[in-house]
Amino acid sequence: MWEERDGALHRSFRFADFSEAFGFLTRVALHAEKVDHHPEFTSVWNRVDFRLTSHDAGGVTDRDRALAEVIDRLAAQ
Template sequence: MDIPDGWALGADGKSLHKSFRFKDFSEAFGFLTRVAMHAEKVDHHPEFASVWNRVDFRLTTHDADALTDRDVMLATAINKLL
């Protein structure tokens, strides 16, 4: 399984992690909104935290208790939404 650019395998081996930084809160929130709309469309939802100009993601497939192709595809899509 190839890990998309800028993403890191979590210490648990079951997740992908990446942080994004933006100019301000509005840019970060706009990005997060685009990700949320895509996640809803593909029915695969990320864990995230948003603090002012930063959005942190953790992707894992809870049903499988593992990292799956769905997580890799979502990470790739998130990169493209940037």
């Protein structure tokens, strides 16, 4: 579940291993490039943490919420 705090949406995802987490992150990156809206993230072995915010708008926008929905769908694949 995404949590809104500090002007951003936050969520962590866990996977079976590094390879699965990296594959997921690659799918997110490909989508983000298409829509020109790039998330902040960290990746540590099997975990990927996201922080979504629109810096130019100074907080969370519909673009962030739409990206969060896509990230959820990609994580479910």
